[in-house]
Amino acid sequence: MSQQQIQPGQRIRVRHEIDRREGNWVQEVEGVVLAARPEKTGSWFAHGKDDKLWISRVRLQKDDGEITTIAIAPDTRIELLDTPESP
Helix, strand or coil: CCHHHCCCCCEEEEEEEECCCCCCEEEEEEEEEEEEEEEEEEEECCCCHHHEEEEEEEEEECCCCCEEEEECCCCCEEEEEECCCCC
């Protein structure tokens, strides 16, 4: 699933896996999507929009109510857990 397919209200699981010499580090987060969009960082980057580095981010509300923002890397896996209810 790509970030372009993510819509507010969907429940997703985001999985990051980082290769390390000591063994891979895996982190998973589940929640309801509040927003999914590119956002600029404080870092300067030549020729980027507004001369900033833009990173794709997903804002989730976890089951315990915590709101978290996750940066989406090229190797991030996103899984749709269910679809939003139709009105």
